[in-house]
Amino acid sequence: MQRIYVHPLPVRIWHWINAVGFVAMIATGIQIRYVDLVGLMSFRSAVNLHDWIGFVLIGNFFVWLLFYLFSDRIKVYHPELSPVKHFRGSFRQLQYYGYGIFKGDPNPHHVSAYHKFNPLQSMTYQIIMLLLVPLQFVTGILLWDVKGFSAAVEFFGGVRVVDTVHVLCFIFFVGFIFIHPYLASLAHTPTAHFKAMFTGYEEVEDQPVGAPPE
């Protein structure tokens, strides 16, 4: 078992702030949207918390963005340009999660410092980080001050359209927040990936390919 440095400090800080923040945003979002069904806190407290945490998360997003823009680690987000290779890799990964994992087959993806995502993760995180998260933030800011941003709200089709996009993203993240930690528990031990996101080091069995000297 070899230890390789996969998660640099800014990424770990961003990740855990993001994780706690998104759980809080989902909780306050549910409270705001379903005040007649949920009684965690008052509507007004939920709105205030939702607003503040939202701004923290927007700031945090720029920690992630600036780190990757000014680091060679951005390679982890480079897309696989060959569709054949991408879909073959995705299929293998799906086959592993849906069948091979039950037989004890090895994970077809081998983690390295510049190749930490499997093909499914790579595609999912590109969509999440470059589309869904920014969309959630932009629609959230517009809803935070509908009157102040009335021209932009009108441009995007009206407040109900903006809210519907915000809620659709929220619904996606509700599902994600359960499935993401479960998939993270499917390492060689259930806590290995969680520990790695604190220490920065992943434990891998094979010799990593393309890893810089630690």
Add this chain to the structure above:
Amino acid sequence: MARLRKEDTATRGRFHKDFLVGIIAAFLLFSATFMTVRAADSALSEADKGCLSCHSSEGLKKDLANGETLALHVQGEAFAKSVHKAIGCAGCHGDVDLKNHPAAQDNIKSLRQYAIERAAACRQCHEDAFKQHEGSLHAARVSQGNPLAPVCTGCHGSHSVSPKTAYETCVNCHSAALGAHRKWLPNAGLHHEVVSCAACHAPAALRMIDLRLYDSAAKGWVSEKEGSPLFEKLARSMDADGNGLDAAELRNLLREINRDAIAAPRTLRGRVELRTGVEAHRLSDKTQAIKACDNCHSDGAEPFRNITVSITGPDGRPVRYRARKEVLSSVLSVESLREFYAIGGTRNKFLDVLFVLALFGGIAVPVGHMTVKWLFRKYLKRGEGR
């Protein structure tokens, strides 16, 4: 000039017994101030023109014994456009006897006393509003002698009463209201725009949602043209079952309204209003006003149970047609009500279903996967052994 002479003759003919009024009328017909009367000619009755022949004179006033000055000038055009044009001057000033008008003596002690006494004229027609007002904060302040507390004319004006929103009415005095609300109310500016003041400050009143037709290109409310009341007819034709517009009928109505539109489409903008304007007079102290957000921001909240779709009528008053409450939460409303949404209160049922699916799916996937792993644990051990 011939027309002026004719009208002058008509005026004198009507009041030929009142020499004084006749002289004044004849004089004013040739004065500059007559221009105001002439502009309103087509709208006003002959009797009202008679009154305005004196009262349209700018600067006409009465000096009161306490040193105050009571303005007697009435803007003819404004009165001609007011909702009270139909009842004319005599509707409120029926006590004026032309034989001794203007009276040599009167008992007007002060402007304030006169304004309070004139409220009796409003009461003749607006008894229901008057009763609501009697229990209001404004009435209590009047009876306490507060000189700033408004009587009828304080909010509605006197000779230019026209339809306007509660907000337009209230901010005349409560100009600091927006700043005060910003201290505690998120999106205070938007709330002031889409929630009638009385919806919160008359807490006992029943509320509703009015969806008013808005012209995005002209940046203003769509008005019905005088003499061609198409909106109600169109809405009625869409409402096939006659029980109020449902979501599909509302969408069809908007499509029909925008059928020939080449610019930005006409949309519906919602406002929380009182079901009857009369109840807006029952204003309470601000400590009693509604502050709890879930009065509106929860599913099935009281304001969202009564819905109207409306257009601004030719006289400024809304022409309303009933809609079913489901229009607010239908998936079709993303198109037809794209400019009206209240968190919680108008939430889309389709999105609720998706949310439940995501929640249970998010839980079911890990639980299901773990279960399959547990069921196949003996194969797992064999594989790991390899």
